[in-house]
Amino acid sequence: MSYSNNEVIQTDHITKTVQRSSLWKEVMKRFFKRKMAIAGLIILLLVFLFSFIGPFFSPYMTAGTNPQEIHQAPSLSHWLGTDHLGRDVLTRLMLAGRISLTVGIGAMLLAVTIGGILGILAGYYGGLIDQIVMRIADILMTLPGLPLLFIMAAIMSEWQVPAEQRLYIVMIMLSLVNWPSLARLIRSQVLSLREREFMVATEVLGLRDKRKVLNHLLPNVVPLLIVTATLSVGGAILSESVLSFFGLGVVPPTASWGNMINTANTLIDFTNRPWLWIPPGVAIFVTVIAVNLLGDGLRDSIDPNMKGR
Amino acid sequence: MTQQKPLLSVNHLKTYFQSDDGLVKAVDGINFDVYQGETVCIVGESGCGKSVTAMSIMGLLPDSSTIQGSINLDGEELTKLSKGNMRRIRGNKLSMIFQEPMTSLNPVMTIGEQITEVLLEHQVISKKQAIKKSLELIKLVGIGRGEQIIKSYPHQLSGGMLQRVMIAIALACDPKMLIADEPTTALDVTIQAQVLNLLQDLKEETNMSMLLITHDLGVVAEVADRVVVMYAGKVVEQGTVEEIFTDPKHPYTRGLLQAKPVLGSRKKRLYTIPGQVPKLVDLKPSCYFADRCEHCMEICTQQTPELKCNDNSEHKVACWLYEKEVVHQ
Numbered sequence: 001m002s003y004s005n006n007e008v009i010q011t012d013h014i015t016k017t018v019q020r021s022s023l024w025k026e027v028m029k030r031f032f033k034r035k036m037a038i039a040g041l042i043i044l045l046l047v048f049l050f051s052f053i054g055p056f057f058s059p060y061m062t063a064g065t066n067p068q069e070i071h072q073a074p075s076l077s078h079w080l081g082t083d084h085l086g087r088d089v090l091t092r093l094m095l096a097g098r099i100s101l102t103v104g105i106g107a108m109l110l111a112v113t114i115g116g117i118l119g120i121l122a123g124y125y126g127g128l129i130d131q132i133v134m135r136i137a138d139i140l141m142t143l144p145g146l147p148l149l150f151i152m153a154a155i156m157s158e159w160q161v162p163a164e165q166r167l168y169i170v171m172i173m174l175s176l177v178n179w180p181s182l183a184r185l186i187r188s189q190v191l192s193l194r195e196r197e198f199m200v201a202t203e204v205l206g207l208r209d210k211r212k213v214l215n216h217l218l219p220n221v222v223p224l225l226i227v228t229a230t231l232s233v234g235g236a237i238l239s240e241s242v243l244s245f246f247g248l249g250v251v252p253p254t255a256s257w258g259n260m261i262n263t264a265n266t267l268i269d270f271t272n273r274p275w276l277w278i279p280p281g282v283a284i285f286v287t288v289i290a291v292n293l294l295g296d297g298l299r300d301s302i303d304p305n306m307k308g309r
Numbered sequence: 310m311t312q313q314k315p316l317l318s319v320n321h322l323k324t325y326f327q328s329d330d331g332l333v334k335a336v337d338g339i340n341f342d343v344y345q346g347e348t349v350c351i352v353g354e355s356g357c358g359k360s361v362t363a364m365s366i367m368g369l370l371p372d373s374s375t376i377q378g379s380i381n382l383d384g385e386e387l388t389k390l391s392k393g394n395m396r397r398i399r400g401n402k403l404s405m406i407f408q409e410p411m412t413s414l415n416p417v418m419t420i421g422e423q424i425t426e427v428l429l430e431h432q433v434i435s436k437k438q439a440i441k442k443s444l445e446l447i448k449l450v451g452i453g454r455g456e457q458i459i460k461s462y463p464h465q466l467s468g469g470m471l472q473r474v475m476i477a478i479a480l481a482c483d484p485k486m487l488i489a490d491e492p493t494t495a496l497d498v499t500i501q502a503q504v505l506n507l508l509q510d511l512k513e514e515t516n517m518s519m520l521l522i523t524h525d526l527g528v529v530a531e532v533a534d535r536v537v538v539m540y541a542g543k544v545v546e547q548g549t550v551e552e553i554f555t556d557p558k559h560p561y562t563r564g565l566l567q568a569k570p571v572l573g574s575r576k577k578r579l580y581t582i583p584g585q586v587p588k589l590v591d592l593k594p595s596c597y598f599a600d601r602c603e604h605c606m607e608i609c610t611q612q613t614p615e616l617k618c619n620d621n622s623e624h625k626v627a628c629w630l631y632e633k634e635v636v637h638q
Contacts, residue, residue: 020524088511159326179480196412197407197409197412197413198412198413198414198415198416200369200407200413201407201413201414202415203369203399204367204369204399204400204404204405204407205399205400205426205427205430205478206395206396206397206398206399206400206428206430206431207396207400207427207430208396208428208430211430215415215418215422215426216415216418219415219417219418220416222413
């Protein structure tokens with residue numbers, strides 16, 4: 001092909017806009033204007049540091065149980081006191097944070113992967129695939145989540161799953177309960193995207209399905225995915241705490257915020273030793289609030305139409 | 310030109326849609342050829358089946374439609390191709406540009422990504438070469454500062470530039486045949502002329518054929534070699550651009566030409582053809598234009614006229630007025 005002698009149009013005026021380009025930079029700019037969202041992000045980072053780096057500064061990491069120091073009130077050597085086995089509560093709180101955050105994020109990643117893939121497939125191909133996926137999702141959604149989790153957890157206890165593996169099984173359980181609503185959301189988004197003109201254009205250009213889905217559909221769904229994924233982390237942390245509180249999720253000796261609160265079940269601990277159950281309760285509360293603030297902020301900055309509510 | 314084998318040959322194409330009211334005959338047995346390096350315009354009012362014709366050729370019809378007849382592109386029968394083979398032809402040998410450049414590009418991908426994508430899909434080419442080729446293409450369609458353009462997103466460019474980008478994408482794989490479905494309708498008038506000139510220049514340089522769908526007779530006069538006039542899913546007149554403009558035969562074509570504003574002759578109101586395109590369901594055998602036609606005869610309401618030449622030229626018309634057997638009243 002030789003070059004056209006058609007006149008070259010002046011493009012000076014667009015150079016400035018091109019410099020700052022990128023939709024993501026715009027999103028970041030809007031995000032950093034939201035004080036609450038920033039607060040959420042900072043709190044979350046602190047919780048992460050507390051849980052994952054904190055234990056390395058604790059002198060009680062290797063100590064484990066210590067019969068000499070059971071049920072001590074908070075003091076300079078044990079900032080948050082000790083439990084009935086003489087373990088340092090602060091150290092356990094950090095270790096429990098690792099578990100709770102891991103379960104929350106792991107369950108979210110699994111749910112987003114399953115829900116995202118199935119939602120995109122159902123929305124894009126429609127027909128039989130859509131029917132099968134959405135009917136399974138419908139069935140799962142008609143079953144109330146918590147009892148379902150209880151039943152699965154009870155089965156897990158029945159099979160005597162080792163304590164360290166329960167963590168992963170709890171993740172899988174939570175994602176099984178959470179994927180249907182995600183898949184539905186993604187599917188509806190894909191259904192509307194599929195009819196957009198640029199998707200017709202990809203058809204005209206003869207692109208294969210893989211390219212159409214990965215390059216054209218997925219990037220358009222990603223913002224929605226990020227927001228719902230973030231918000232669902234909070235839900236997953238809460239569900240895990242509930243399960244563990246009832247002794248059905250992560251079980252001792254592995255610490256989780258939920259099974260730490262479990263001590264509040266005994267009247268003596270509840271009335272006389274608040275240092276055992278208030279800290280994990282506060283930890284759950286703060287983390288979930290921070291996650292939700294972050295999620296709301298992300299949603300508002302990704303979708304500018306929502307702002308000014 | 311007539312001695313050559315046509316590049317695209319559409320024969321007895323019938324595209325029907327099943328609707329709640331009955332069978333909609335959107336395209337009803339049309340024939341036309343497009344030769345190498347030629348621009349053919351399909352003109353007609355809205356709802357005449359122009360776009361459905363284009364979509365039938367591209368193989369982009371919804372499942373509710375049935376398609377009959379043959380569409381032959383460069384020796385390949387498009388209606389009989391498998392989905393995979395059709396996909397390989399689209400964007401490669403046969404390309405298309407749309408009316409709305411603003412919405413036809415993916416908003417979250419850069420211009421560069423969208424151009425290279427087509428190249429990577431249809432050609433054996435490395436990513437680096439593809440980017441180099443995209444820069445050439447951008448230059449080819451007359452946009453400067455290619456390096457910046459390929460990094461920018463669709464919302465950062467104007468409608469005219471986006472249409473140029475669309476043209477670049479459509480031409481990426483050197484198609485033999487380009488279908489343009491009202492490529493200038495969404496652009497403002499000054500840009501329209503630029504885009505048309507560009508299309509015309511590119512067509513001459515690459516010797517591709519172009520099928521231009523439009524209702525703008527100004528565009529037709531400017532770029533067309535031959536014109537196909539469609540009405541209610543049928544071809545009513547077909548000829549070279551000179552024949553159509555200087556000697557329109559079908560009353561519908563005459564009406565269209567009369568409805569066109571002419572510089573220097575200001576009228577209070579433009580001429581309009583009375584009535585509208587009939588609903589394409591349950592049409593009786595007749596000339597579908599009969600009830601809007603000022604020359605309507607008895608036979609017009611009883612039999613469908615056939616598209617044929619009435620003299621030695623290629624100028625074909627489907628109208629009873631030119632049938633020798635019919636006694637003029």
